[in-house]
Amino acid sequence: MALTADDKKQVKNIWSHIAPNAETWGSEALDRMFKSELQTTTYFSKYDLHTGSPHLKSHGKKVMDALTEAVNHLDNIPGALSKLSDLHAYELRVDPGNFPLLAHCILVVLAIHLPKKLDVCTHQALDKFLAAVACALTSKYR
Ligand code: HEM
Numbered sequence: 001m002a003l004t005a006d007d008k009k010q011v012k013n014i015w016s017h018i019a020p021n022a023e024t025w026g027s028e029a030l031d032r033m034f035k036s037e038l039q040t041t042t043y044f045s046k047y048d049l050h051t052g053s054p055h056l057k058s059h060g061k062k063v064m065d066a067l068t069e070a071v072n073h074l075d076n077i078p079g080a081l082s083k084l085s086d087l088h089a090y091e092l093r094v095d096p097g098n099f100p101l102l103a104h105c106i107l108v109v110l111a112i113h114l115p116k117k118l119d120v121c122t123h124q125a126l127d128k129f130l131a132a133v134a135c136a137l138t139s140k141y142r
Contacts (some may be wrong), residue, residue: 001034001072001128001131002128002132003020003125003128003129003132005115006121006125007125007128008062008074008125009126010060010121010122010125010126011071011125011126012074012124013122014110014114014117014118014122014125014126015068015071017114017117018059018064018068018110018114018118019068019071020065021036021058021064022060022061022064022065022087023060023061024057024059024060025064025106025109025110025113026059026060026062026063026064026140027052027056027057027059027060027061027062028056028060028112029052029060029063029064029102029105029106029108029109030056030059030060030063030102030105031049031052031056031104032100032105032108032109033093033105035051035099036101036103036105039098040098040102042085042090047059048136057078060095063102063136065082066081066084067079067106067133069081070129070132071074071129074129076135077136078134078135078136078139080136081129081133081136081137085136085137085138085139085140088137088138088142089138089139089140090140096134096138096141097135099133099134099138100131100134103127103130103131103133103134105128106130107123107130110126112125
């Protein structure tokens, strides 16, 4: 479902509180995904996946920074994430079913840190945003 003008406003508003915490919250979301969806660890065999490890922190920051880039280009998310889309589809070959799992974990982590700001409307807008990102990142699979 496409993001409405109001959804975009909600996402931009809440993202100003999220971007400064990219490393910590990104690493928490990954940690949660790796623990709750064990199969996702198989893509990261070279990483130290212990809670708070430097690998988790640096990768968590990369993922959240990519989301910030998408937030800065809400009218053209596929264009903003085109290179990442190539990477995930052609090189990494991440099963598309994993994207909603990470999206869910990101949403849970945001709800933990921003309980008051994550009202129903913002929750819905973020859900749509993360689905649009997943759609962009899996658009090149054949
Ligand atoms: C790499 C973003 C979902 C597996 C990356 C990178 C970014 C990124 C920014 C680093 C690219 C670079 O260094 O040039 C995202 C975003 C996602 C997402 C925004 C969805 C919200 C996933 C999922 C998986 C995955 C669901 C698998 C469960 C990987 C792997 C790498 C990677 C294996 C390479 C790591 C390495 O070699 O260090 N991703 N990703 N990604 N991603 Fe994703």
